[in-house]
Amino acid sequence: MINEKLPLLGAAMTLASVPQHLEWLNEGRRVLEIQDPTSPEVLDGDLKTIIQKARTLLADFHGKFGIHGPFRDLTLASDEPKIKKVVIDRLHQGLEFAHEIGATHMVMHSPFDFFGSPFVPHSPGYGLARTIERVHATLETLLPLARDAGCMLVIENIYDTNSAPLLALVRSFDLPLVRMSLDTGHAFIKHQIGGPTPDQWVVDAADLLGHVHLVDNDGQYDRHWRPGNGNINWYALFAALAKTGAQPRLVLELRETDEIPQTAKWLLEKGLAR
Numbered sequence: 078m079i080n081e082k083l084p085l086l087g088a089a090m091t092l093a094s095v096p097q098h099l100e101w102l103n104e105g106r107r108v109l110e111i112q113d114p115t116s117p118e119v120l121d122g123d124l125k126t127i128i129q130k131a132r133t134l135l136a137d138f139h140g141k142f143g144i145h146g147p148f149r150d151l152t153l154a155s156d157e158p159k160i161k162k163v164v165i166d167r168l169h170q171g172l173e174f175a176h177e178i179g180a181t182h183m184v185m186h187s188p189f190d191f192f193g194s195p196f197v198p199h200s201p202g203y204g205l206a207r208t209i210e211r212v213h214a215t216l217e218t219l220l221p222l223a224r225d226a227g228c229m230l231v232i233e234n235i236y237d238t239n240s241a242p243l244l245a246l247v248r249s250f251d252l253p254l255v256r257m258s259l260d261t262g263h264a265f266i267k268h269q270i271g272g273p274t275p276d277q278w279v280v281d282a283a284d285l286l287g288h289v290h291l292v293d294n295d296g297q298y299d300r301h302w303r304p305g306n307g308n309i310n311w312y313a314l315f316a317a318l319a320k321t322g323a324q325p326r327l328v329l330e331l332r333e334t335d336e337i338p339q340t341a342k343w344l345l346e347k348g349l350a351r
Contacts, residue, residue, distance in 0.1 A: 083351040084318060086344065088329040088337050089145060089290070092127070095134050098337055105351070106140035108326045110184070114144045114174045120167065124174070131178045143182030143228070143288075143326070146171035153232075154188035154211040161215055168219055176226035182288060182326060183228055184258055187235045187243050188212055195238035195272070205242055209249050216255075223254055231288040233258035238272035240281040247285050256287025259325070262294045262301065265309050269296045275309055279317035286323045290330040301332035303340040305347075315349045 087108025088098065095102075095109070102109050111131065113119050119127060135142065147167040155161045168185070175183050188208060191198040199205045216230070223230055232255070237243050247257045259282065261275040268274050279286060293307030294300040304311050318325075327350065329340055344350040 079345065079351050080348070081351070083345070083349065084315065084324075084327055086291070086327055086329060086341055086350050087140070088331070088334070090334045090337075092131055092134055094334045095138070098334070099134075099137060101338065101341065103137075103139050108140055108328055109135075109138060109142040110182075110326075110328045110330070111142065111144045111178075111180065114146060114171045115148060117147070117149060120147060120170045120174075124170075128174065128177045135178060141181055141326070142178075143180045143184070144171060144175050144178075146175075146183040146185050148184075148186045151186070152188050152190075153185060153215050154208045155215070156211055161211075164215055165218055168215075169222065172219055172222045172226060172228060175228045176222065181227055181229060182231055183223075184288065184290075185230060185232050187232055187237050187246075189239075189242045189246075190236045191238075195267075195270075199239070199242035205245060208242070209246050212246060213249070216250075220252075220254065229254055229256055229287055231256050231258035233260050233288075233290065234263050234267075234278065235260070236267070237263070238267040238270060240273055240278055244282060244285060256325075257282050257285045258288040258290065259286060260290040260292065260330070261309055261314060262290070262292035262299050262307075265294060265296055265307070266299060274313065276313035276317040279314065279321060279323065282323070283321045284323060286321070286325045288326045288328065290328055292330050301330060303329070303331050303333075303336045303343070305340070305343050311344070311347070311349055
């Protein structure tokens with residue numbers, strides 16, 4: 078008998094993969110994350126047709142769902158007005174897509190890149206306030222649409238080796254609408270050069286954690302392997318979630334979506350998630 082107290086898994090995939098996994102997704106009303114809006118080709122293509130396709134597919138889906146928003150070559154913290162306009166326009170497209178299909182979260186990427194020690198740039202004494210100000214200038218125009226759509230904006234760690242700047246950014250909004258997203262694979266790679274382990278990110282974020290991408294790797298490359306195929310300590314990760322009481326949306330983000338069933342089975346057999 079399945080322990081109903083275990084955290085519930087969801088998964089990220091394109092619309093094309095939804096029919097293959099629909100039965101599993103509907104078990105327990107799992108979280109689905111739609112990846113199509115990450116593609117410029119989708120955003121610049123026949124978006125109305127894609128939205129209608131999404132509505133048709135999701136008519137038989139009973140869980141919560143969100144999207145991964147646009148991110149390619151986009152930064153939330155641009156100080157260049159023309160670039161900032163492009164970023165806002167793209168994110169607005171993502172939110173419109175979310176609004177049209179009823180999605181309730183959108184993943185965005187952290188702006189905290191650096192040249193040099195990760196513990197100097199974006200610190201309180203060196204650029205953090207200015208970076209946060211730039212992100213607010215970008216997102217403030219989008220918050221009304223996110224509120225209207227009931228769409229939580231989750232900001233995902235990317236190159237972040239230090240959790241403090243990203244958490245300071247999320248706190249600065251002081252809104253349930255803006256939360257942190259943890260990518261376990263990204264965290265583990267940056268752990269190799271002194272960053273926190275994925276489980277420590279969970280502890281650091283605590284109730285600011287609204288979303289998790291569950292992926293594994295060897296610490297060398299963002300391989301998007303299924304949990305158990307790399308070197309991440311999954312027992313520590315799920316223990317940290319239990320300790321903090323955080324209940325983020327848990328989303329498998331595998332390069333090979335065909336591996337979703339065996340991944341879910343492995344995590345269930347380990348007593349970690351269902």
